[in-house]
Amino acid sequence: MAIIYLYGPPASGKTTLGRRLAEALSWDFTDLDAEIVAHEGREIKDIFAKDGEKAFRLMEGEALARVTLNAKTSTVIALGGGTLLDDANRAFASEKGKIWCLDTPSKEEVARRIAAGGDTRPLGDMSAARAAHYASFPSRVAASFYLPGSLVVVGCALGDPRDFAPLVIADSTAASLHGVGGEKVFTIPSGEERKNLETVASIWRAFHSRGIGRRDMVAAFGGGVTGDLTGFAAATWMRGVPWINFPTTLLSMVDASTGGKTGCDLPEGKNLVGAFHAPRLVVIDSSRLSTLPARELRGGRAEMIKHDIIAGRDNGLANPIPSPIEIADNLSVKVGIVREDPFERTGRRILLNCGHTVGHALEIATGFAVSHGEAVAIGCVEEARLAVRLGLASAEWPERLAARFADAGLPTALPEGFTFDSLAPLMRGDKKRYGSSVTFALPCGPGDVRPIPCQL
Numbered sequence: 362m363a364i365i366y367l368y369g370p371p372a373s374g375k376t377t378l379g380r381r382l383a384e385a386l387s388w389d390f391t392d393l394d395a396e397i398v399a400h401e402g403r404e405i406k407d408i409f410a411k412d413g414e415k416a417f418r419l420m421e422g423e424a425l426a427r428v429t430l431n432a433k434t435s436t437v438i439a440l441g442g443g444t445l446l447d448d449a450n451r452a453f454a455s456e457k458g459k460i461w462c463l464d465t466p467s468k469e470e471v472a473r474r475i476a477a478g479g480d481t482r483p484l485g486d487m488s489a490a491r492a493a494h495y496a497s498f499p500s501r502v503a504a505s506f507y508l509p510g511s512l513v514v515v516g517c518a519l520g521d522p523r524d525f526a527p528l529v530i531a532d533s534t535a536a537s538l539h540g541v542g543g544e545k546v547f548t549i550p551s552g553e554e555r556k557n558l559e560t561v562a563s564i565w566r567a568f569h570s571r572g573i574g575r576r577d578m579v580a581a582f583g584g585g586v587t588g589d590l591t592g593f594a595a596a597t598w599m600r601g602v603p604w605i606n607f608p609t610t611l612l613s614m615v616d617a618s619t620g621g622k623t624g625c626d627l628p629e630g631k632n633l634v635g636a637f638h639a640p641r642l643v644v645i646d647s648s649r650l651s652t653l654p655a656r657e658l659r660g661g662r663a664e665m666i667k668h669d670i671i672a673g674r675d676n677g678l679a680n681p682i683p684s685p686i687e688i689a690d691n692l693s694v695k696v697g698i699v700r701e702d703p704f705e706r707t708g709r710r711i712l713l714n715c716g717h718t719v720g721h722a723l724e725i726a727t728g729f730a731v732s733h734g735e736a737v738a739i740g741c742v743e744e745a746r747l748a749v750r751l752g753l754a755s756a757e758w759p760e761r762l763a764a765r766f767a768d769a770g771l772p773t774a775l776p777e778g779f780t781f782d783s784l785a786p787l788m789r790g791d792k793k794r795y796g797s798s799v800t801f802a803l804p805c806g807p808g809d810v811r812p813i814p815c816q817l
């Protein structure tokens with residue numbers, strides 16, 4: 362049994378997130394303020410007005426102990442904005458569960474939520490001392506996104522996947538680096554070469570031996586390979602069991618973990634077998650990136666720059682390891698597109714394929730010596746050149762794009778011996794092909810990526 366306490370400033374969204382988190386996890390949910398109101402039979406503002414803050418804090422401490430000790434199953438508890446100012450309350454909550462502190466929303470956001478009737482607690486003093494108090498909690502939630510059927514939480518130090526599911530399918534490298542092992546963990550070998558049906562079958566067998574049934578949750582801990590394989594095994598096990606994804610690579614945080622696609626490779630091609638089966642919950646914990654090799658970080662950067670191109674942003678590179686806010690900001694581009702086209706039916710999602718038509722061909726042509734992220738960087742620049750040739754982009758645009766990828770340490774030119782034309786046969790084999798033409802998601806300018814069918 363596990364408890365997550367959601368804490369943070371007034372109007373930071375504790376109750377809304379708490380409800381969604383509990384729903385995603387099939388856990389119980391308790392709102393501490395609502396518990397106090399029900400127990401006392403009056404509104405919190407009336408308790409403050411009549412008995413004063415000190416009396417209210419006493420009632421709050423008692424309520425905290427009551428709801429924690431009475432919890433019969435795993436529970437999310439949304440606390441009040443000052444519940445853990447009291448040292449004894451803080452020590453109690455730290456011992457009984459995991460405290461996630463929500464980052465302070467902007468002033469405008471606070472005003473909007475209060476205007477929308479979201480918070481009934483008197484705001485109190487939001488002085489620097491309060492800010493330091495909130496900042497002293499190590500587990501932080503920077504942002505969350507809600508997609509129908511799927512909740513995405515972005516933060517740092519968000520906890521151990523073993524607390525969320527009876528079985529965790531873990532990438533062997535990530536698991537050993539982050540100490541995720543033991544009985545609840547089934548490790549799978551690292552690497553795209555093992556993203557195949559044999560590994561899926563080994564995961565099904567792990568489900569079987571652990572007695573995983575329709576109501577059980579399973580979790581994935583690893584990069585895009587682990588997420589795709591676990592999601593696919595979950596989609597097909599007993600016709601679908603729910604799953605949670607803990608992505609551990611930058612690429613899987615900003616790209617692979619959101620969008621609902623799961624699957625595996627066949628010797629005939631990548632991702633040929635798969636299903637849409639979105640995880641109920643995605644927990645993006647930036648502290649996992651501390652062990653990620655530089656080349657993998659750069660690969661994730663390539664997809665981040667692709668999102669920036671789609672959205673017409675130029676965020677530059679503030680930190681080698683992006684912060685939760687940077688990750689959330691970038692991920693919001695993909696989330697926005699997925700919301701509009703969850704099952705890739707309207708064509709909107711094709712925008713996410715920017716740089717990938719050339720990129721995939723280059724990966725195959727080089728026998729995957731050029732990594733996916735490197736191929737996407739080169740692919741974006743080559744596709745921008747195609748846009749210039751078609752009269753859709755200005756002459757200097759490909760060089761501007763190239764400079765952005767080069768800043769992130771990514772290659773921007775085709776390796777020796779390859780040209781756009783020499784890759785054309787492989788591009789024609791691209792699975793996004795309709796009839797005899799290939800539809801590119803062509804980067805034509807900042808914020809201007811267009812689906813363009815081309816005869817190659």
Ligand SMILES: NC(=O)c1ccc[n+]([C@@H]2O[C@H](COP(=O)([O-])OP(=O)(O)OC[C@H]3O[C@@H](n4cnc5c(N)ncnc54)[C@H](O)[C@@H]3O)[C@@H](O)[C@H]2O)c1
Binds near residue numbers: 618652
């Ligand atoms: N489902 C989707 O929508 C979608 C989107 C994009 C990509 N993908 C898939 O994602 C895969 C690529 O994802 P990826 O780049 O995460 O690859 P990956 O899962 O192979 O991980 C890359 C490497 O990093 C290691 N690793 C993982 N976490 C680590 C950590 N915290 N510290 C150190 N090492 C760590 C892994 O062992 C592996 O060697 C591809 O198979 C691709 O098809 C899926």
Ligand SMILES: [Zn+2]
Binds near residue numbers: 616717733737
């Ligand atoms: Zn990609």
